[in-house]
Amino acid sequence: MLAVSIRQDVSAHARADQLPDFRNLGVLARMLVGANLLAGAAALAAAPTIAQALERFIASAMVLEPLLMACLIVLYLATAPLRRLPYRAGCAAVLAVVLALSALEHAALERVTGEPPAPLWRMLALAALGAALLLGYFRLFTRAYSPALAEARLQALQARIRPHFLFNSLNAVLSLIRKDPRRAERALEDLSDLFRTLMGDARRFVRLADEIALLERYAEIEQLRLGDRLRITWELDSAPSDALLPPLVLQPLLENAVYHGVEPGTGTADVLVHIERRGDRVFARIENPYADPAPQREGGRGGNKMALENIRERLALFFDAEARMEAMQRGSRYSVELELPYRHAT
């Protein structure tokens, strides 16, 4: 059956912990506000009255603000190399930067004023504590927000069904109910599976076998409507059925092939679906006759580019630069080729 999805998704795959981007204005502002809030809280905890707490806060600010500025500048400049480090090493490096700058400030204050505002160990401990708290906050923050963003984009990008296809399919099913109720039942089951996937979770990888099953169900419905105008050749013998891919990557391509290559013609149109494994890559090609789009008709049959862009973006969200998709027209044939890294269910 369809939709036996594997518990592996984009958020787990692409979103390992990472240091925040210290060149981001929002990150800088959060660091400033966060550090000052910590200082304010410390002052409130230590002093018995508000006035005294304020006084304390101002006194500590004179030490804190120069240190904070120095930290922001160094982190701002070093953000690229820092973010390339593994997360833990990156955190250690940030901590080292903060401690070194604190020690530097302590030495400078001692030289200028003669007497330091606090013993060195205390300054270092407070600085380390503040830095650790902020790093922890950023980690939670990115964890909470970026997968949501990726998810929102994925859901928005998920292929949409064409109303024209839906209504024509329902009409075809209606025509079967009296004459061939069993075939009508099967067609409604196929439609249900298609819609289950369309409304399903866009983040989960699916097995290639499931996506192929979906292709066959979709083809079954189109065959019902188009009869012998649609002839599909399936070349799936060396398709790796355990390969993982994002849902609804192949079905929209087949739908495009039917919509642009079969429906505009009156004769029989040959569509090819070819999927195979090539070493550590999965390769797919969907081919259809190329119907010369008369310029006046473009409005009526547009949307091919959009569907392809949509798939391309989703592939990028799942595989980054490892996936490739190419559309080409050779003579009277139009084809879309797709190459993905071969990942399989474990």
Add this chain to the structure above:
Amino acid sequence: MLKLFIVDDEAPARERIKELLGDIAAELPTEVVGEARHGHEALERFPASGAELLLLDIQMPGMDGLELARHLVGLESPPAFVFVTAHDRHALDAFELNALDYLLKPVRAERLAAALRKAAGAPRDRIAESLRKAAGRPREYLSIVERNRISLVPVRDIVFLRAEQKYVTLRTREREYLIEDPLVALEREFADRFVRIHRNCLVARSAIRGFERGTGGEDAAWMVLLDGVEERLPVSRRQWPALREIAAEQGGS
């Protein structure tokens, strides 16, 4: 008994309509006298069928339902039309269908009966204009009606159109035809494709090969040289300024 002709590229859709016609036969007796899978087939089969009303799918391969209807209204006794479409409302906004009778797929029996009754009884005089508005774009063919036969000439094959007394002569590379469409309406519909060179003549922009002076010295009119047609056509003084740009683009001659 109302005689019907069904045009739809999907066999199940035609079957469905026939089932529904059977369901409403008691209150509205009809007979399906012909069917076609696309526009060209319909043009071939319709005139001999004796049908009074067409049930037409809008989105079909080759020629869509609206253009098909625009050719059929040229017949001596034009039929009535009921359009059927699987478009959603949003896509329908692109067409001005309000003046026409149309049904949304999947069709309901009672709506079908109502639409058939309304269309069969409606006056046919404004139908050509309503169809032109609904299509919202130029036709791909012009139709020539001879007795009860319709033949089509692809608009892209036309070299020039010239008004002559009652008719307009349509010239392709191979031959010429007489059509009844007024030249002004043709000019408006195909403004992108044809340019007026004279009060009575439109020429396909893509067929213009160049210009030359007619015989008779300085005062003689410019003539248009055409691709694939020997005849040279005179340019009127009034149209020359507009045509000079085309001449300049082609390097003139």
